[in-house]
């Protein structure tokens with residue numbers, strides 16, 4: 001499909017003393033550069049879903065997410081590109097009468113309509129009965145699950161790794177709903193291992209990933225350093241600023257920075273047993289950085305963004 005033809009990203013080496021001293025080489029795949037505000041992996045997960053929606057002559061896409069969701073924004077943007085209408089079912093009915101945050105304002109500018117639902121109702125998002133009711137109410141709609149993680153989303157993420165990436169022993173990727181890491185697992189070479197770094201604490205994500213993958217050569221680390229999803233402290237902010245200063249790469253505070261922090265921690269504690277040639281998948285996710293900084297400034301820290 002022509003909208004996605006150009007998806008291709010470069011690997012860039014990250015040179016830090018800790019890697020050099022341990023004889024480790026680390027590269028980062030700049031999926032974050034695929035688009036200035038849409039996370040690279042979200043484009044990949046939407047590719048075959050949108051293709052199917054268009055082939056089936058649907059006129060609308062419905063999907064789910066939180067108020068800062070990169071997936072919701074990517075869906076709104078693709079809707080605008082393809083002339084498909086979009087509905088975002090957003091977690092939190094308290095948002096109904098509030099001013100839209102910048103993520104949702106961008107979605108609206110791309111033409112998305114919203115349905116704000118309570119956190120209790122949001123829990124039903126994968127429930128067959130609930131989905132059927134949605135289908136009946138919104139005829140001729142294509143429904144995509146939260147995070148774009150379904151069979152077709154995983155298929156799109158099987159295109160992230162390329163031939164040159166055979167160089168690496170281990171591929172690391174942040175994990176939310178699990179689709180991206182599942183695609184990597186399915187497309188890796190036999191000699192490679194996939195490590196996923198969950199942005200959530202004690203998630204049930206292993207079971208989700210297992211449903212989509214064709215081998216067992218992978219491992220997921222839960223977020224046990226930063227107290228869970230979207231929790232950001234001073235230590236993390238300093239780490240992000242420090243990496244940016246040393247490498248020129250700005251990592252997002254929800255997913256990619258926590259992954260690299262975790263890896264460096266394991267290397268410094270002599271717990272790294274996964275190979276000397278590491279590829280990190282940088283999934284992007286900087287679109288909400290100003291909003292996050294607004295909150296951080298109240299706590300006395302700030303991600304330096306330039």
Ligand SMILES: *Cc1c(COP(=O)(O)O)cnc(C)c1O
Nearest residue numbers: 070176177178179180283284285
């Ligand atoms: C959604 C997202 C992820 C997680 O991807 P999943 O396929 O949901 O596991 C990682 N990084 C960023 C920036 C994201 O937006």
